Amino acid sequence: MEARNIALQRVITTYMEAIHTIQVKSAKGKLSTLWLSLAKFYEDHYSNDITLNIQNARAIYKKACGIHFKTVDECAVIWTNWTEMEIKYENYDEALLVMQEAITEPIASKKRRKQKASHAGSQSQKVLNSTGSTKYHNYNDNTD
Numbered sequence: 001m002e003a004r005n006i007a008l009q010r011v012i013t014t015y016m017e018a019i020h021t022i023q024v025k026s027a028k029g030k031l032s033t034l035w036l037s038l039a040k041f042y043e044d045h046y047s048n049d050i051t052l053n054i055q056n057a058r059a060i061y062k063k064a065c066g067i068h069f070k071t072v073d074e075c076a077v078i079w080t081n082w083t084e085m086e087i088k089y090e091n092y093d094e095a096l097l098v099m100q101e102a103i104t105e106p107i108a109s110k111k112r113r114k115q116k117a118s119h120a121g122s123q124s125q126k127v128l129n130s131t132g133s134t135k136y137h138n139y140n141d142n143t144d
Helices: 002-021 031-045 050-065 072-088 092-103 107-121
Strands: 124-128 134-138
């Protein structure tokens, strides 16, 4: 049993080193596959207690969802695999919560979007009208 635990710890350490070493923006492959593989490892091999395994896999999925992957597809595959795991173990309410979180705009993004909108709205921009002459348009104002 002790040898199995040592082997499991080595596998986990290797995954964690890889995850922390790889630079997301310069990675050649899909970093999401590494996170998915780690979550699957926890789900299938961590212990004989399936509840503990699911909790550990959830923790990995949650961390992976916080990564800014190169593409939206990589992020989406994390969310869908997490949802599929929950469905597999008949945790339907949890699966719905995961999907709700997946489609909810993060608070930080909302704040950035509102800041950009208020900043853009408070600035006048130089634009060309249909006659080719220059005029200034204030985006807070609905008139031209």
